Amino acid sequence: MQKYLLGIVGGVGVLAASSFLFNTGPVVAQNQEYHPVYDSAGRVQVPTGFRAWVFVGAPLTPEGLNNGRYNCDEPGGCTKSNFPEFHHVYIEKKNVDAYLTTGSFPEGTVIVKELTRVLKPTFPDSSRTEPSGRGYFNGEYNGIDMTVKDSKRFSGTNKWGFFTFGHHPLPYNPTAAESPMTVCAFCHIANVANTDMTWIQFYPLLRDKKGY
Numbered sequence: 001m002q003k004y005l006l007g008i009v010g011g012v013g014v015l016a017a018s019s020f021l022f023n024t025g026p027v028v029a030q031n032q033e034y035h036p037v038y039d040s041a042g043r044v045q046v047p048t049g050f051r052a053w054v055f056v057g058a059p060l061t062p063e064g065l066n067n068g069r070y071n072c073d074e075p076g077g078c079t080k081s082n083f084p085e086f087h088h089v090y091i092e093k094k095n096v097d098a099y100l101t102t103g104s105f106p107e108g109t110v111i112v113k114e115l116t117r118v119l120k121p122t123f124p125d126s127s128r129t130e131p132s133g134r135g136y137f138n139g140e141y142n143g144i145d146m147t148v149k150d151s152k153r154f155s156g157t158n159k160w161g162f163f164t165f166g167h168h169p170l171p172y173n174p175t176a177a178e179s180p181m182t183v184c185a186f187c188h189i190a191n192v193a194n195t196d197m198t199w200i201q202f203y204p205l206l207r208d209k210k211g212y
Contacts, residue, residue, distance in 0.1 A: 033094070034047065034048075034049060034050070034053075034092060034110055035108070036110060036146075036148050039175065041177070042177065042178060043175040043176060043177050044148070044163055044176060044178075045174065045175055046144065046146075046165045046172050046173065046174055046175065047110065047112050047144070047146050050090045050110075050112040050114070051090065051114075053090040053091055053092045053093065053112070054090065054091055054092070054093050054096045054205070055088065055090055056089050056091055056096065056203040056205050056206055057087075057202050057203035057204065057205070058086045058087060058088050058089065059086075059087045059089075059199070059202045060085070060086050060087070060118070061082070061083055061084060061085075062084055062085075062118050062121075062125070062126035062127075062136060063126050064121060064123070064124050064125040064126030065125055065126065066084065083167075084117075084118075084126075085115040085116055085117050085118070085142050085143070086115065086116045086118070086136075087114075087115060088113065088114045088115070088116065089111065089113050089203065090111070090112045090113075090114070091105075091109070091110075091111050091112075092109075092110065095109040095110075096205065096206070099196070099206055100205075100206070100209050100211070103196075104196045105149050105196050105198070106149070107150065107151060108148075108149060108150065109148070109149040110146060110147070110148050110149075111146070111147045111198065112144065112146050113145045113146070113147075114141065114144045115142045115143040115144065115145075115167065116138045116139055116141055117139040117140050117142045118136050118137065118138075118139055119136075119137040119138060119139035120139060140169055141169060141170050142167060142168065142169055143164070143165070143166055143167035143168060143172070144164070144165045144172050145162070145163065145164045145165070145184075146162075146163045146164075146165070146176075147160050147161065147162050147163070147184075147198075148160065148161045148163070149196075149197075154178075156181070157181055157185035157189070158185065158188070158189050158193060158197055159197070160185065160188070160197045162178065162179040162185055162188075163176040163177070163179060164176055164179055164183075164184075185197075
């Protein structure tokens with residue numbers, strides 16, 4: 001009987017140890033930091049895993065409020081808004097924490113902005129009616145941009161590099177070259193240079209610093 005009980009205890013111990021060993025993989029993966037991957041030409045790979053980061057906000061500039069025609073899919077566009085979509089902005093938690101503490105982002109910070117079209121507008125202002133009321137709702141994914149803080153690599157654009165992987169539905173472009181100064185960086189330098197090149201005023205978590 002004693003040997004039988006010892007066998008059971010030993011078996012449970014082996015199972016527990018195995019469970020621990022097999023479960024450490026996902027835990028380690030969750031704690032891995034994201035680092036941009038560049039090729040020899042300076043192009044960077046489209047980011048992955050960012051939807052698990054901290055979601056800091058989603059500004060919206062719909063076509064119907066910017067002298068454009070809502071729900072437009074014509075080649076070349078038909079709106080005066082640069083981004084006629086929701087801007088879903090994601091930042092890794094450690095970099096959000098650093099900003100909340102110091103008021104600036106650390107070297108290596110990556111900010112991802114994923115775009116979604118407004119859901120099937122039915123009114124000229126690009127809104128529609130749902131059970132919750134008339135408003136704006138998320139539609140299809142429609143593009144992704146990324147900014148990277150690297151003071152050496154991007155010294156000419158105030159320490160930040162800007163990349164776009166296409167403003168179109170999935171799949172996104174697999175790689176992107178740095179956007180020219182006149183495409184993105186100039187606007188950030190002109191308007192948000194004092195808040196680390198980031199539109200902090202649109203993100204309550206970062207703007208108000210009230211914590212999580």
